[in-house]
Amino acid sequence: MAQVNRTQAGGRINRGKPLSFTYNGKQFTGYEGDTLASALLANGVDIIGRSFKYSRPRGIVAAGAEEPNAVMQVGATEATQVPNVRATQQALFNGLTCSAVAGWPNVDFDLMSYVGKIGGKMMPPGFYYKTFMGPAGMWPIYEKYIRKAAGLGKAPKEKDVDIYDAMNRHADVVVVGSGPAGLAAARAAASSGARVILADEQEEFGGSLLHSSETINGKPAAEWVTEVVAELAGNKNVVLLPRATVNGLHDHNFLTIHERLTDHLGDRAPTVDGVQMARHRMHKVRAHCVILATGAQERPIVFANNDVPGVMGASAVATYINRYGVVPGKTLVVGTANDDGYDAAIAWKKAGRDVAAIVDSRPGADGDRVEEARQLGIKIIFGSVVYDAKGQTRVKAAKVGAVSPDGKKLIGDKLDISCDTIATSGGWSPVVHLSCHSGTRPQWDDKIIGFVPGDCYENRLYVGGISGNYELGACLTDGQAAGENAAKSAGFTPDTPRANYQTKAVKVSAPMALFVAPHEKPFSRAPKQFVDYQNDVTAGGIELAVREGFESIEHVKRYTALGFGTDQGKLGNINGMAIAAQVRGATIPEVGTTVFRPNYTPIAFGAIAGRNAGELFDPKRYTAMQSWHEANGALFEDVGQWKRPWYYPKPGETMQQSLDRECLATRESVGILDASTLGKIDIQGKDAREFLGRVYTNAWAKLAVGKCRYGLMCGEDGMVFDDGVTSCLAENHFLMTTTSGGAAHVLEWLELYHQTEWPELEVFMTSVTDHWATMTISGPNSRKLLEQVSEGIDLDKDAFKFMDWRQGKVDGIPSRVFRISFTGELSYEINVPANYGLQVWKKLMEVGAQYNITPYGTETMHILRAEKGFIIAGQDTDGSVTPQDLGMSWAVSMNKPFSFIGKRGMNRQDPTRANRKELVGIKTKDPKVVLVEGAAAVNERNYKQGSNVVQGHITSSYYSAVLGRSIALGMIKDGFNRMGETVYYPTMDGSVIEAEICSPVFYDPKGDRQNV
Amino acid sequence: MLHIYCPHCCEYREEEEFHCKGQAHIARPLDPDNCSEQEWANFIFFRKNTKGQHQELWHHSAGCGKFFNVSRNTITYKIEQSYLLGTAPQPVLDVNKEGKA
């Protein structure tokens, strides 16, 4: 198809560079400088989607970020698919491949349109609440069809082949928007030497000046833009970011700027000199002052059937003609309530096509552009509105009627005017979105008939359209002043003499507040008058919401889904509020204000993730022995950021077979565990011992040098949150161990108490977790093994007792050896400086071969400790468990002089009441059945559902090879008094598992094995 | 994301370097054992839900490791000042400006 709507000349496109692209499988041609939208319009493509609820055909209505309909799926391959791209913001490139996301099975023949009318009746406002409240299980079925039928795009099925980037920046002044106000502001601020960032979402800087016919200093506005941009580009303190949307303006002037580096170059980011370019870059900017020069978006006038393709915004029409050389139709009718609507008619006429009429709701107007239209011979009908459109897949005629002076009622004659395009302008809505992001509500301004940014303490300035200032001269001088003030606030002095801006004053006649054109019928009976195209919200729907009692606009929005599309209701929100106000007989401010949230436009997940994807998603921590674990087939488990060996399967083994082998080897001979990840905190100072006594529940006053002690840590509520062994290295020197996942939290907890409550205590804490490699050898042969590799340590059972530690050498390396046990076996925890970890580990493996030394991972560690009834804080505890609930009163010393953390808490009423849940052992009747962790206990096999029926739950559950049966730990109400009783665990499949309450110590209850 | 002045480092740093530890100026009772249930509950559970100026405890966890207090407006999120433990917020001093100077 030829470019039927392309003008002979003009526009900022490069006619010497044709570009071919594919839309819905068909080839088209556009020019360099086109957006996808302007290229589609140039080719006469009317329908670019189907609407969400009613499946009505839709066309392009806008030229910028506010476009609700032209939402495309872009991408030539599966891996480069990008959903929800606004055609108005996608630069055309050669080979661009896209399709309409809305419309099923396709936009031209749409199945839904046949059921659309029925579907529409079935989907009134409040549809989600009314229809999908229940039955609960039906939502996935509804959702499947809604998603398929609605234009929501599809996620790529393949991995993204592009890379994304992020950059942190600091700026003195960030200017958002590069129209006249933004450029003048950036120029003034930059003249002072301040660090300035100028960001604009479009392909080119210039904003409205790019399609303006006005002059600055006697030159066409676009020429002035070129000069200023060149000047800024030459200033090393200025960062120019085109194609960069400021998507969020957060607290303390933190901005997230989404720069699309290569979206205009091709289907995927190109490779330059062998280096793949990043597709997008997220700039995270902290600014001293932010100048918002985001301009305004034109508000359409709502009227009946205003969604028929061919209905557009008047400024969009002018933009397409002046900037892209595209006249999107043959015969135009303009419906307007201000002078700006005339621009479309003037441009259209000058492009050599027919303007049937300008329909102006005002009784008369004498602005310069009204005069120009008159002189061009364009017919102007004052005191009238376009109240309905004829046509199905393209506008055929505009229905025009005289309107009362308040714009609320049709009066007198009506006529149909044949046309294929209706362009409307109801005025302008300042783009206040960013000003709302940190919570400031916009304020209604009657004078400009729109919302302007509300007051905010942050160092922010608003210039140009965003503050309701649409006059070119004022935008330039206000922008200049704002740029100077911003620079001054950051401590810079703007350049003198100031730049001088001469513009020609344009006489503008007063606009009229008109949001919706009245119809012969009321909202509820008129043909659909669309307010929000993307969610198919109509004036009638808003009226219904208000009638049903939803008065605040926030409720109306949620009930009707107004503004909930990917366009955030940029075109529709204000009209929706005006209609709600009209129905209520209230003013717009009385209906409420609307708040916009980040992001301003949809953003690719890749841009949010940046480089933090794949391998770099989260830091990984490895112990010194990682290479050995990998070489020996370990599977790994995440513990916090640590990668810990989970178990070491041998070829052909099932997981349970591996665990059985590792467990039995440890119980029968010797096993070895990499325990390096245990948190280690070095504690020194003359008050270290006193400090330990305050933060642990047990006594530390008498712990001698060379001794170790197990301790429980509680919160002030008396609930256990961590545990570990602390050893006395010297009189004023201790080494505390914590759980692997809890180390950072424990250190912060200790520092909190030291710094806030007891700063008088002389104590110093340092994390030494990474300094040491820790390997635990456990089992009856561990002493024999240690004897063969150590020197300088008397390993005699009476010289080096259980819960002692000794210093010496292991494999020639200075070591600390702790005789502590988490398995119940004779165990030694060998600590060597981390750099020697691998060497010592290998030595232990080599010498231990004669004892069949067997490496085991976290899973076997869990089984071995559960066989002994040892808890894991965070698995057997959940923040609601006291030491007493765990049967660990032995680890609480109520007689310590200082009221330790947790003491008062565990003596409160609730922790001391009867019938608390207590940690017990659970043995299933059938020894082969392993309970599921989390399974709930009930008293009766045929229990009745109800409150208080649950007696507790399983916290740990395993199969124990040494016992030849399953074992479990769990909480049971009053469990200590219920030994031998039977409880039942209902399962997901409806069966019930019978079990007996028992001691949590399943193996070696007297503890003989660790004391040998 | 907040921009927080650490009075120990004497620099503004990004919020991600800090942990907020809740309401400030909650002293641990000196004699917990003789606290009533209500007194102890007030200490461990009950907190203001201030609308407006609010004093809170922050930890420069990825920085100097020190705790300090911040006076922040919970409506605007404006931080009036950061100040050292054991001191009261200054009614006039604005460290946001002082810190930059």
Ligand SMILES: [Zn+2]
């Ligand atoms: Zn600090």
